[in-house]
Amino acid sequence: MSRTTIAAFSIAGLLLALPLIGAAATKPYGPPWIAVELPANPLNPATRGAALVVRTYRHATPEPLPLRGMAEGLVRNERRSIPLEFESTTQPGVYRxxxxWPAEGSWIIAIAAGDDANMVIELGGNDGGVSRASYYGQSATGLAIRSIRTNQGRLSMQGIDRGLKALALARE
Known part of the structure; x- marks a missing residue:
C-alpha cells in the first residue's frame, strides 16, 4: 500500500471519527445526583439563613442542573403545596x-433534577420541622429531619401523599 493511500485512509478515518469524539465529549452519561446540606453554613454569606442547600452533581463533578421542587404539607387536615425557589450561589451546582412553608403542620420537601433524580425529605417535629440554632454566634435554620431518600426517576405524588398521611398520624 502506498503512502498516499495510507494518508488518504488516515484522513478519512479521522474525519469520520471527529463527530463521534465530539458527541462523546458533550453527552453526559449517567443520571445526576442531588445532595442536601443541613443546616446551611451560617458562616457562608451565600447560604446564611437558608433552610437548606442543594448540591447537584454529574458523577463526582458539581454541575448546574435545572431543579424544581415543592413543599407538600398537611396543615389542620388541609393539603398545601408551596413551590420552592432555588437560588444559585457563586459555586457551580450549589443552590440555596x-x-x-409555614412552621405548623406536617411537611415533605420534594426536589427533582429533571426526570432522572429526585430527593424526598420528610420533616419532623411539632413546629413544621424547623428550629433556630446558633453556631459560633451566627443564627442557623435547623430542620428536624425524619428521613431523606434519593431516587432515580420521576417523583411519585402517590408516595408523597402516603408519606404525608404517615407524618400526620405520627404527630397525633
Missing part, C-alpha cells in the same frame, strides 16, 4: 432554598 429559603423556607417558604
Amino acid at each position: 432554598v429559603d423556607q417558604s
Whole structure:
C-alpha cells in the first residue's frame, strides 16, 4: 500500500471519527445526583439563613442542573403545596432554598433534577420541622429531619401523599 493511500485512509478515518469524539465529549452519561446540606453554613454569606442547600452533581463533578421542587404539607387536615425557589450561589451546582412553608403542620420537601433524580425529605417535629440554632454566634435554620431518600426517576405524588398521611398520624 502506498503512502498516499495510507494518508488518504488516515484522513478519512479521522474525519469520520471527529463527530463521534465530539458527541462523546458533550453527552453526559449517567443520571445526576442531588445532595442536601443541613443546616446551611451560617458562616457562608451565600447560604446564611437558608433552610437548606442543594448540591447537584454529574458523577463526582458539581454541575448546574435545572431543579424544581415543592413543599407538600398537611396543615389542620388541609393539603398545601408551596413551590420552592432555588437560588444559585457563586459555586457551580450549589443552590440555596429559603423556607417558604409555614412552621405548623406536617411537611415533605420534594426536589427533582429533571426526570432522572429526585430527593424526598420528610420533616419532623411539632413546629413544621424547623428550629433556630446558633453556631459560633451566627443564627442557623435547623430542620428536624425524619428521613431523606434519593431516587432515580420521576417523583411519585402517590408516595408523597402516603408519606404525608404517615407524618400526620405520627404527630397525633
